[in-house]
Amino acid sequence: MEHKKQKIITLGGIKFLAINLSEPLREDVEVFPGDPKPVKKVFSDIDKTGYEHYVYSVSDHNFHPHGDAPSHQNRGMKSYEGFDMNYFFNPACIIDISDSSEAEEHEGIKYLVQVTKKHLSTYSEIISKKNAVIIRTGYDRWLEANKKHNINKTPYLSKEAGEFLAGFKNIKVIGIDSLTVDAPECHDVHQLFKEKLIVESLVNLYNIPEESKNNFDLQTSTIAIVGASGGPVTAFAFIRAEKED
Numbered sequence: 001m002e003h004k005k006q007k008i009i010t011l012g013g014i015k016f017l018a019i020n021l022s023e024p025l026r027e028d029v030e031v032f033p034g035d036p037k038p039v040k041k042v043f044s045d046i047d048k049t050g051y052e053h054y055v056y057s058v059s060d061h062n063f064h065p066h067g068d069a070p071s072h073q074n075r076g077m078k079s080y081e082g083f084d085m086n087y088f089f090n091p092a093c094i095i096d097i098s099d100s101s102e103a104e105e106h107e108g109i110k111y112l113v114q115v116t117k118k119h120l121s122t123y124s125e126i127i128s129k130k131n132a133v134i135i136r137t138g139y140d141r142w143l144e145a146n147k148k149h150n151i152n153k154t155p156y157l158s159k160e161a162g163e164f165l166a167g168f169k170n171i172k173v174i175g176i177d178s179l180t181v182d183a184p185e186c187h188d189v190h191q192l193f194k195e196k197l198i199v200e201s202l203v204n205l206y207n208i209p210e211e212s213k214n215n216f217d218l219q220t221s222t223i224a225i226v227g228a229s230g231g232p233v234t235a236f237a238f239i240r241a242e243k244e245d
Contacts, residue, residue, distance in 0.1 A: 005204050008241060015241035017209075021202045022235050023064040023144070030146050031062045032179050038062060060225065061200075063232040064143055065175070067222050068198040072229040073182075073190035080231045081224035087172055087197045090131035092218035092237070094208055095123050098138030106153060109145065111138030113153060114183075115176075117160040132173035132218040133165065136205040140177035143203050151184045162189035166196075173220050175199040175235070197222070199233050212239045 006019045023029075027038050036059055044053035060066070060080070070077035097103070097119045103112040112119070115135055120127075127133055137155040155178035157165070162181065165174055174181070174196050181189045181198055190198065199220050208216065217238040225231045 006207055011238075017239040017241055019204065019207050019237040019239070020235075021065065021204050021237060022233070023203050025056075025058065025063055025232070028146070029062060029064070030148050031059070033149055033151055035059055035062060060228045060230040064201040064203055065199050065220075065233045065235050066201055066230050067220070067233045068181075068190065068200065068230045069228065070194040072198075073187040074194050077194055079226065080222060080228040081226045083197055083222045083224075088221045089217060089219050090173055091129075092132035092134060092173070092216055093123070093126050093130050093214045094134040094136055094205060094216075094237075095120060096136040096205070096213065098136055098206075103138060106142075107147065109138065109141045109147075111142065111155060113137075113155050115155065115157045115161050117158065117164045120161055120164055126214050127165075127168055128170060131170060132175065132220070133168075133171055134175040134177075134202060134205065134218070136177050138177070140203045140205045143177065143201055149179060154179055154184075156183045157181045157189045158183070159188045159192075162192040166192040171196060173197045173199060173218065175202050175218070175220070177202045177205055199235060202235055208237050209239065215239075 009016055009018050025038055027040055031037055039057040041055045043055045044051055046052040069080040071079045097112050100112045103110050139155045179201055219236040221234040223232055
């Protein structure tokens with residue numbers, strides 16, 4: 001399915017390169033093993049009623065990307081409607097470790113499965129100056145290819161990597177191009193990030209230019225769903241181009 005991945009736009013008299021880090025929701029999307037796929041049903045047929053109306057059955061975690069609320073892995077903590085505008089637009093950096101020596105090729109796509117503290121610690125200085133950080137493992141290519149997921153080969157953060165990122169109180173948003181930040185059958189990292197917006201299944205991260213990886217703004221707008229443990233995110237990277245004359 002084609003969708004616009006990047007475009008020059010003007011906001012407040014300033015030109016930005018806007019890079020779309022989201023995919024449209026579709027019924028055939030490959031989801032986390034065992035999760036339900038989206039279902040679209042006709043509620044009203046325009047030929048019969050004069051208007052078109054559909055009902056969608058979706059999971060709060062089958063969007064690319066989607067956000068996780070603290071309540072996803074922490075009983076009694078805030079739900080998805082608890083994220084305010086402080087989480088919607090932030091100065092960001094991306095840590096691209098898709099070409100790490102530990103990365104492996106699976107079905108023609110190279111990505112890193114386990115993200116460790118070692119992969120992240122050299123970026124301490126830049127992380128300390130941002131409010132959002134994205135980890136790119138290379139799995140965004142897998143998501144875009146809509147390949148089936150194997151939880152034992154899905155990228156995740158080690159507990160030590162999670163502890164490292166959780167230590168940055170300036171960081172409000174942590175993004176990744178994987179279905180989850182946790183290892184299979186584990187919830188350690190989700191619990192460490194209980195005060196942060198976790199954004200998973202980001203796509204198209206390779207289109208963020210090398211020279212802008214430490215200097216762009218990240219939009220991660222949530223839709224307030226009362227009581228949900230997660231939900232859809234609209235995600236864009238905004239890179240300042242030039243001022244209008």
